[in-house]
Amino acid sequence: MIKQILTSLLLLALAATYAAEPSPTAIDDQKDDQSLCIQQRIDLCIKKLCQSKEEQNCVNTCELTVKNECRQAGE
Structure with a gap:
């Protein structure tokens, strides 16, 4: 019984991990x-x-700030 439960939990964890990976597109x-x-x-x-x-x-500061903002917005 315990073996079946552990197997089910393992399969569920693997399925969740696979589903969480984004596609290349x-x-x-x-x-x-x-x-x-x-x-x-x-x-x-x-x-x-x-x-x-x-x-x-100024331009460098804008570039760094904007890149960080856009990166955070995408996460």
């Missing part, structure tokens, strides 16, 4: 979404912050 779609997010937001950040602030690393 889903991964590609997620990468495309993240790239689009970065492209759209980086221009806004540069227009808002870099024209009004005289900062050497």
Whole structure:
């Protein structure tokens, strides 16, 4: 009886693990979404912050900030 229960639990755990893995198409779609997010937001950040602030690393700061925001939004 215990062997059957353990076998059932193991099969259930393996099935859940398999179902949780995204397909290659889903991964590609997620990468495309993240790239689009970065492209759209980086221009806004540069227009808002870099024209009004005289900062050497303004564009770099925008790039890093936007990449992190888009990465977090995709998780």
